[in-house]
Amino acid sequence: MLTARQRMLKLRVPLRITRNHVVLHAVVSTRKRQQIVAFVIDTGSIDSYLSTSVTRNLDIPFNASRRTHYVSLGGMRFNKMPSSSVQVYAWAGKTRMNRDRYIKRSINLYGLRPTRRAGHDPVALPSILGLEFLREQRLSLHMHLDEGIAYLETQ
Numbered sequence: 001m002l003t004a005r006q007r008m009l010k011l012r013v014p015l016r017i018t019r020n021h022v023v024l025h026a027v028v029s030t031r032k033r034q035q036i037v038a039f040v041i042d043t044g045s046i047d048s049y050l051s052t053s054v055t056r057n058l059d060i061p062f063n064a065s066r067r068t069h070y071v072s073l074g075g076m077r078f079n080k081m082p083s084s085s086v087q088v089y090a091w092a093g094k095t096r097m098n099r100d101r102y103i104k105r106s107i108n109l110y111g112l113r114p115t116r117r118a119g120h121d122p123v124a125l126p127s128i129l130g131l132e133f134l135r136e137q138r139l140s141l142h143m144h145l146d147e148g149i150a151y152l153e154t155q
Helices: 004-009 052-057 131-136
Strands: 012-014 022-029 034-041 069-073 076-082 086-094 100-107 110-114 127-129 139-144 149-154
Touching: 012 086, 034 052, 052 110, 131 139
Parallel strands: 034 127
Antiparallel strands: 012 149, 022 034, 022 086, 069 076, 076 110, 086 100, 139 149
């Protein structure tokens, strides 16, 4: 059983429930730029990905010789490209003094580059946070869909 102090130290990061997805809105920051990114929480995916449009906007470099393997998403095949570490900031409520609280995580995400056979660049593909992100960051996912409540909680 948790003590009152341990319960106070846990932070809840609210998620948005849409018709088809549970989404985390967070700021992704690189050395050069930052952008608000809508990440789809995908418990069916092990890995986490930044969409092609986000990697382009943030000017995240990928080394084509370091691609790990292929992955299929949305009916298309992509080269899975490891990125350098990025900072992710997510709002985690208010303090007792009514100040905003944030969690900050340094994470490695994969970029997706369409294979030559794909023929075009799918800008509509979302950024995805998979199970490995939750595990590595020691976050638990809580959803009460009938009440419209979803959040991540720090451990």
